[in-house]
Amino acid sequence: MSLTAEQILALAPDAASAKAGSGQASMSKWSGLGASDKALWGLCQGSGKDPYKAQIELAGPAFKCTCPSRKFPCKHGLGLYLLHARDASAFSDSSLPAWVSDWLGAREQRVEQKAAKAAADGAPTAEEAAAKEKSQRKRQEKREDNVAAGLAILDTWLADLARDGLAGLRSKPAQDWNATAARLVDTQAAGLAARLRRAGMLIYASSSAGWETAVARELGQIALLSQAWRRLARLPAPLQHDVRSAIGFVASTDEALAEPGHSDVWHVCGTHSADDERVSRRACYLYGQQSGRWAMLLQFAAGAQALPPPLLPGSVYQGTLHYYPSAAPLRAAFGADMQLATTAATPQGAVIDVLLAHYSAMLAAQPFLEAQPMLLSEVTPQLADHGWLLRGADGASLALDPRFRHGFHLHALTGGAASAIFGLWDGYSLLPLAVRCADRLYSLDGIDAR
Known part of the structure; x- marks a missing residue:
């Protein structure tokens, strides 16, 4: 797997590791x-008597080092990979040392043991399957009762909020807002709680003008979801999955893999990382070369755990994706045949009006859509009176997310010239996540304020 220096540094667990790895x-x-x-x-010679043994399996990539660092990958693994990217001729083509071959062999053995265990477990008996299904159904019914109780509390709270109005919210303590979100978590509606906290951030953690309109939009979506839950049985099956997902029900990978596969050449266009204090989350966005479809792969890490290595922007995969059930499918899972591909033609994107028409179609199918990936062709960053925007050659423009504070950085990368920019559109503004300039792709994930 051949990676650029930028892609290798994107594997670093944090900025300090990236800097240390470069050193x-x-x-x-x-x-x-x-x-x-x-x-x-x-x-690599460290502070001790014996040098550290660093090794990288290229297929992953996967890293191992004998240093005591608890970061993954450590600075030695990053430095080794960067050194190879800069000067591959310095690495001799020799047989693997025993400490490398043993590690690779152990990794292969673990994969084989996992496959053997899955085969040995086999399919459950009819009685076991029935008992498992009954237990799952009871847990599901209990959770649905909990969610219904939480939504009853939410509806009363929203009615009180509508009666009092939004103008005086900033004079009220944030604890009241957070307490309602906490109640939704207690009643197993974590997705709604996250939306409510996001609306609260607009009130209590932002000094920008016009926050009332943005908060009203968020609360409108929350109220719509609450009503959709009560009418769930009357909604089309794909939209039922979207409502359940937005409220906080988690779909399993098996559900996605049971859906029809979509084979294509998939370009990784960008990533978006977020942290809500309990769970770290990274979304990796892929674009199908033949189908023109978008896909999103999610990665999670709980507590202090590090996120898995990302799919690197600019890399290309070939194989099958399976979409999770949805009225406007986006989240997907890799099929068994997915593998890194040789370089393919770079996706060019589309003009603003075409992308907005596509977004409108997706929103009509799935009204709870939070953000849609967009790859814009030949747009120029410009600073206007109301903030930064992207302008196309035809004069059409999109506002940049006001929380994106690196408009000058983006302008410097493009040199003020029209460039291809990838980002997430929420219906009102675009959050840039990557920009391609002079055949180089620069990731912007991690430099925004979110």
């Missing part, structure tokens, strides 16, 4: 460098 990409720090079609390895 390790020096020939003076390494010896015993080697490479094969499967792995990279080398010895």
Whole structure:
């Protein structure tokens, strides 16, 4: 797997690791460098007597190092990968040392053992399947009762809010708002709680003007979801899945894999990372070269755990994706045949009016859509009186998300020239996540204020 320096640094668990990894990409720090079609390895002299043994499995990529760092990948793994990206000729094409081959063999063995266990478990008996289904149904019914109780509390709270109006909210304590969100979490409606907290951030953690309109939009969506839950049985099946997902019900990967597969060449256009204090989340967005369809793969990490390595912007995969059930499918899971592909033609995107028409169609099908990926072709960042925007050659424009504070950074990358920009459109503004300039793709994930 051949990666650019930018893609390698995107694997770093944090900015400090990326900086430290760059510092390790020096020939003076390494010896015993080697490479094969499967792995990279080398010895890096640290503060101790014995050098650290760093190794990388290229298919993942996956990293291992004998240093005591608890970060993954550590600075030595990043430095080794960066060094290879800059000067592959410094790595000898030799047979794998025992410590590398043993590690690769152990990884392969774990994969085989996992597959063997799955095969040995086999299909459950009819009695076991019936008992499991009955238990799941009882848990589901109990949760649905909890959600209904939480929505009854929410409806009363929203009615009180509508009667009092929004203008005086900033003079009231934020604890009242947070307490309602906490009640929704207690009644297992975490998705609605997250939307309510997001609306609260617009009130209590923002100094921007016009917050009342944005809050009213969020509350309108929350009220619509509450009503949709009460009418769930009358909605089309795909939209039922969207309502349940928005409220906080989690669909399993098996549900997605049971859906028909969609084979294509998939371009990773960008990623978006977020952290709500309990769970870290990263969305990776892919674009189908033949189908023109978007797909989103989600990665999660709980507590202090690090997120898995991202799908790297600019990389290309070939194989089958399975979409989760939805009236406007976006979230997907990799099929068993998905693999890295050789370079393919770079997607060019579309003009603003075409993309807005597509967004309108998606929103009509799925009214709870929070954001739609967009790849805009030949747009120029411009600073207007009301903030930054992207303007197309035809004069059409899109406002940038006011929480994106790096308009000048984006303008500097493009040099003021028309460029292809990827981002998320929420119906009102676009959050830039990547920009392609002079055949180089720059990731913007992590530099926004969210």
